[in-house]
Amino acid sequence: xxxxxxxxxxxxxxxxxxxxxxxxxxxxxxxxxxxxxxxxxxxxxxxxxxxxxxxxxxxxxxxxxxxxxxxxxxxxxxxxxxxxxxxxxxxxxxxxxxxxxxxxxxxxxxxxx
Amino acid sequence: xxxxxxxxxxxxxxxxxxxxxxxxxxxxxxxxxxxxxxxxxxxxxxxxxxxxxxxxxxxxxxxxxxxxxxxxxxxxxxxxxxxxxxxxxxxxxxxxxxxxxxxxxxxxxxx
Numbered sequence: 274x275x276x277x278x279x280x281x282x283x284x285x286x287x288x289x290x291x292x293x294x295x296x297x298x299x300x301x302x303x304x305x306x307x308x309x310x311x312x313x314x315x316x317x318x319x320x321x322x323x324x325x326x327x328x329x330x331x332x333x334x335x336x337x338x339x340x341x342x343x344x345x346x347x348x349x350x351x352x353x354x355x356x357x358x359x360x361x362x363x364x365x366x367x368x369x370x371x372x373x374x375x376x377x378x379x380x381x382x383x384x385x386x
Numbered sequence: 387x388x389x390x391x392x393x394x395x396x397x398x399x400x401x402x403x404x405x406x407x408x409x410x411x412x413x414x415x416x417x418x419x420x421x422x423x424x425x426x427x428x429x430x431x432x433x434x435x436x437x438x439x440x441x442x443x444x445x446x447x448x449x450x451x452x453x454x455x456x457x458x459x460x461x462x463x464x465x466x467x468x469x470x471x472x473x474x475x476x477x478x479x480x481x482x483x484x485x486x487x488x489x490x491x492x493x494x495x496x497x
Contacts, residue, residue: 277428304483315474316429316487365428373417373436375476375485377428 275299275368277378285384286356293352294381296366301346304369307339310380311362319364322349356385388413388479390488398494399465407460407473407491415477418458419485420449423472465495 276299286292296305304323308316319339320328328341342350353360363380370376393408409418417436421429433442435451435458442449446469448461458475475488 306485308487313492315490316476318484321484369483373419373434374431375419376431379426380428382426 275370275374275376277366277368277376279364279366279378279381281381282379283382283384285386287386288357290356291352291354292356292383293350294364294366294383296349296351296378298347298368302368302370303346305343305349306367306369307341307349307351308365308367308377309362310365316365319351321369353383356383358385361385388415388477388486390475390477390486392473392475392488392491394491395489396492396494398496401466401495401497402464403495405462405465405493407462407493408457409459409475409477409488410457411477412456413477414455414480415486416455416480418451418455418475418477420458420460421474421476422469423474424470429472429474462493465493467495467497469493470495 278297280295304321307319309319310316318331319334320330322328322341322343324343324346338354340352361384363382365380366378390411419434420432423429433449438453438455440451446463450459473491476485
């Protein structure tokens with residue numbers, strides 16, 4: 274398994290502000306996935322982040338709203354910009370380690386008021 | 387678009403009962419995984435199945451991958467309160483690295 278940490282673990286933010294979520298992995302990985310889990314729902318892939326290139330976003334997600342950085346192979350950040358209450362979700366990072374090994378960070382629970 | 391539908395969506399049972407959760411799709415997946423997620427935590431990987439018809443057992447949990455690799459089931463024998471949580475299936479389509487997550491089954495086991 275992998276050791277994955279996320280910061281912050283939870284936050285309450287005001288509408289219109291931005292929050293940057295950090296994801297740290299204990300070993301180098303080529304791809305990092307970022308997911309959103311809305312209340313009571315399953316996981317939806319936001320984007321895939323590779324080191325040294327722009328992230329690839331899924332349909333319905335755009336870079337201006339969810340900018341991602343991947344400065345090295347063990348770290349990534351996801352920013353939720355210009356937040357609205359609809360952004361209230363759990364945000365999860367997951368390093369890609371092969372098709373039989375997908376592990377998740379503990380998640381960041383975001384509440385937007 | 388590949389979709390994974392899980393059923394039932396919610397399940398509340400008494401301790402000691404058996405249950406089966408289904409994960410169905412019209413698409414073929416090269417592998418399929420099952421996760422359990424508890425409140426305040428990320429999903430935890432339970433098992434990965436890769437071969438059509440494959441059956442894997444993890445203590446009281448039995449996982450099966452359909453022959454055509456389009457569906458899967460999770461059977462829990464003699465459920466315990468510790469089995470309570472959100473169960474998610476996730477599949478990887480052919481020619482892609484992305485995981486598609488199922489709609490989820492929320493299980494509550496009452497003591």
